Amino acid sequence: xxxIFGTPLITRGSMQRRLVIQLSLIAFLxxxxxxxxxxxxxxxxxxxxxxxxxxxxxxxxxxxxxxxxGQVQLELPYSALSxxxxxxxxxxxxxxxxxxxxxxxxxxxxxxxxxxxxxxxxFSTFSxxxxxxxxxxxxxxxxxxxxxxxxxxxxxxxRLSLAQxxxxxxxxxxxxxxxFFLVATGLSLWAAHNALAPLNRVASxxxxxxxxxxxPVRAEAPAELAPLVSxxxxxxxxxxxxxxxxxxxxxxxxxxxxxPLATVRTQAEVIxxxxxxxxxxxxxxxxxxxxxxxxxxxxQLLDHAMVNFRADQFQAVDIDLRExxxxxxxxxxxxxxxxxxxxxxxxxxxxxxxxxDPILLQNALRNVLDNAIKYSPPDSDILVKLFHDSNFHVIxxxxxxxxxxxxxxxxxxxxxxxxxxxGDIVGSGLGLTIVNEVARAHGGHVKITSNKGEGACVSxxxxxx
Amino acid sequence: MRxxxxxxxxxxxxxxxxxxxxIEDQRIYPATNAAQVLKVLSTADIASFDPLxxxxxxxxxxxxxxxxxxxxxxxxxxxxxENAAFDLVISSAMDLQTKLANDGYSQSFISNNTAxxxxxxxxxxxxxxxxxxxxxxxxxxxxxxxxxxxTNREQLxxxxxxxxxxxxxxxxxxxxxxxxxxxxxxxxxSRNTDSFWRLTExxxxxxxxxxxxxxxxxxxxxxxxxxxxxxxxxxxxxxRLAREGGITIVPMQDYLTVMMRTALIPKTAESPHVAxxxxxxxxxxxxxxxxxxxxxFPPIFGQIADSQKALRPIRLGPGLLVFLDRLKRKAFVRxxxxxILQK
Numbered sequence: 154x155x156x157i158f159g160t161p162l163i164t165r166g167s168m169q170r171r172l173v174i175q176l177s178l179i180a181f182l183x184x185x186x187x188x189x190x191x192x193x194x195x196x197x198x199x200x201x202x203x204x205x206x207x208x209x210x211x212x213x214x215x216x217x218x219x220x221x222x223g224q225v226q227l228e229l230p231y232s233a234l235s236x237x238x239x240x241x242x243x244x245x246x247x248x249x250x251x252x253x254x255x256x257x258x259x260x261x262x263x264x265x266x267x268x269x270x271x272x273x274x275x276f277s278t279f280s281x282x283x284x285x286x287x288x289x290x291x292x293x294x295x296x297x298x299x300x301x302x303x304x305x306x307x308x309x310x311x312r313l314s315l316a317q318x319x320x321x322x323x324x325x326x327x328x329x330x331x332x333f334f335l336v337a338t339g340l341s342l343w344a345a346h347n348a349l350a351p352l353n354r355v356a357s358x359x360x361x362x363x364x365x366x367x368x369p370v371r372a373e374a375p376a377e378l379a380p381l382v383s384x385x386x387x388x389x390x391x392x393x394x395x396x397x398x399x400x401x402x403x404x405x406x407x408x409x410x411x412x413p414l415a416t417v418r419t420q421a422e423v424i425x426x427x428x429x430x431x432x433x434x435x436x437x438x439x440x441x442x443x444x445x446x447x448x449x450x451x452x453q454l455l456d457h458a459m460v461n462f463r464a465d466q467f468q469a470v471d472i473d474l475r476e477x478x479x480x481x482x483x484x485x486x487x488x489x490x491x492x493x494x495x496x497x498x499x500x501x502x503x504x505x506x507x508x509x510d511p512i513l514l515q516n517a518l519r520n521v522l523d524n525a526i527k528y529s530p531p532d533s534d535i536l537v538k539l540f541h542d543s544n545f546h547v548i549x550x551x552x553x554x555x556x557x558x559x560x561x562x563x564x565x566x567x568x569x570x571x572x573x574x575x576g577d578i579v580g581s582g583l584g585l586t587i588v589n590e591v592a593r594a595h596g597g598h599v600k601i602t603s604n605k606g607e608g609a610c611v612s613x614x615x616x617x618x
Numbered sequence: 619m620r621x622x623x624x625x626x627x628x629x630x631x632x633x634x635x636x637x638x639x640x641i642e643d644q645r646i647y648p649a650t651n652a653a654q655v656l657k658v659l660s661t662a663d664i665a666s667f668d669p670l671x672x673x674x675x676x677x678x679x680x681x682x683x684x685x686x687x688x689x690x691x692x693x694x695x696x697x698x699x700e701n702a703a704f705d706l707v708i709s710s711a712m713d714l715q716t717k718l719a720n721d722g723y724s725q726s727f728i729s730n731n732t733a734x735x736x737x738x739x740x741x742x743x744x745x746x747x748x749x750x751x752x753x754x755x756x757x758x759x760x761x762x763x764x765x766x767x768x769t770n771r772e773q774l775x776x777x778x779x780x781x782x783x784x785x786x787x788x789x790x791x792x793x794x795x796x797x798x799x800x801x802x803x804x805x806x807x808s809r810n811t812d813s814f815w816r817l818t819e820x821x822x823x824x825x826x827x828x829x830x831x832x833x834x835x836x837x838x839x840x841x842x843x844x845x846x847x848x849x850x851x852x853x854x855x856x857x858r859l860a861r862e863g864g865i866t867i868v869p870m871q872d873y874l875t876v877m878m879r880t881a882l883i884p885k886t887a888e889s890p891h892v893a894x895x896x897x898x899x900x901x902x903x904x905x906x907x908x909x910x911x912x913x914x915f916p917p918i919f920g921q922i923a924d925s926q927k928a929l930r931p932i933r934l935g936p937g938l939l940v941f942l943d944r945l946k947r948k949a950f951v952r953x954x955x956x957x958i959l960q961k
Contacts, residue, residue, distance in 0.1 A: 234940050235937025243742075244721075257943050284722075
């Protein structure tokens, strides 16, 4: 199992990253577009404003034109030029042109105009006195019907403030664009995270499960994930069916082996009794011992299957741990006496009421005690203690045997793993696995301590309340 | 003086050939270890500017200052027509200064001190105002004995009409044809009030004396030659009043034209950086707070006086170019001449 979990997954890209990158790219393009639009519109508005004021200025000058004795005259209105100074500090130039000669203004301010009188103001941009200027030209006809004179009014203004406005607008547009981009990227991060949340939810629902939990996944999933979840569920169903089949198979096999073994053992006993030759007798003795171990292993396999089954369908009743321990010790006392081993039980007198599956727990205690007896030297003591440790009831079994050796203590809980110092004693390696699974089914755990030469101590921790 | 007036008239009417601009006064302030020369062309007389230059030289010991005084019209001729090489031009004629800046005869200067100036006190980072001086009505206390002092132009007109024996030949004002500042004040008056032309007409009938400068008019009031002087630079009058009494500066309550003395660095400047230092010095907080005390010029930073509510400051900007328009000027001077000279 571990090997499968440990295999690194081959991942190709990340959906979230791809989603975020794509959304950010879109946000970037939109920001750029926004920047260009804001700049364009604002620039346009600013230059339109300048054009409008220029036109108003030129028209007010044109309106002030009059004819006196055939001569075109002009009373330059104060507002015509002052209005150009109200919104900016730009330099202003003007020229009033009658039949190609300058009536007043700057002689060198030349703007070609259409010869016909148009009410439209004509705009142009060119360089004048070393600076770009925006100029408007308005043409009027002045005088009576008989002697009409075409007068051209040109008003020009530098574009410094326009450049400043444009710069300010550009800064604003950049700020707006950047802000938009940041907000959009933030939102897309959030959206991507949200969109992928159900995936994580399903994944964590599966990850959180215990190793034996093979129920179908019920986490809420959006429609897009339904195929994945149902595929996973059908896989789980097949897996659990296959697991159940193999557990059944093992239990069945153990059962089938144990019954004939009992027959074989009985027959061997009978033959043993009838034999005279001591050499043959001792060979048969060995055989009986081997049969015992095989039968014991088969029994433990059955126990294990039973523990698995009961742990899956856990049903607790209130029991007293003290009674349970006493019962177990009593049941194993005859076996211990065969080796002259004394089992000494002590408790602190506290309340050991516990909610448990008594059959499971008894099975676990029996396995621990059985192990202790098996590995204890003849004529030694086994101490069984009941006490409370912080939040746990603790039942500890301390023997004077050889202890655990050569194996990581954790590994004792794996099936069919045994210590390196037990080659002379037949065992299945299933005992501690059973104990551990029972402890975990009750929300507790098992702790093994071993000091070489001082025996082993196996403690069962079961949660208080 | 008469010669100058004649010369100005000739140049302004474009009759004479270009003979070079006329200067009124000149003084060189040598520095002990002169490494740089600052050539200033100014309309302010040496007496009033002298403390400022000395103070400037104490801070800039290596700068020798060449201070030249000319009328505002001559300043225009020097820079506009002759491209004379000056580093700094200081003038009270805001319109002519604006025209210099507008037509590209000045250069930009930006410093911490110019940045401190309010927007209405500078234009294009080329024109910097450092004083604000109201145009005042100055009267002789002796001549006004028994008369009500007018508080606005209507009352002034009434008063002059009612008492021709007091005022006949005893009114002084600028000759707008020769004085740039006089022209600026008169044109602003014509914008500000409808009674300006009536006032001019009444003054004309009473045979008003025409002057080139504020100083001469105030002299006239002191000497008893004049009963009143109209549109005199208030700062000059205050200076005199502080030293000797006998005159009153009348705060007009309909409005009070306020002129700002401005400085600019011409394109032709040979040491614009030194000129920049002078501008910084003029706008410096220290100089500004002492300005009224040392020179009599009211500083640009600060209120003129709380009582004078009807301040009408002349705005810098292209509007000032209007009365410099060839036709406009001709028409204005024609009207003015017909009123004041009664011809």
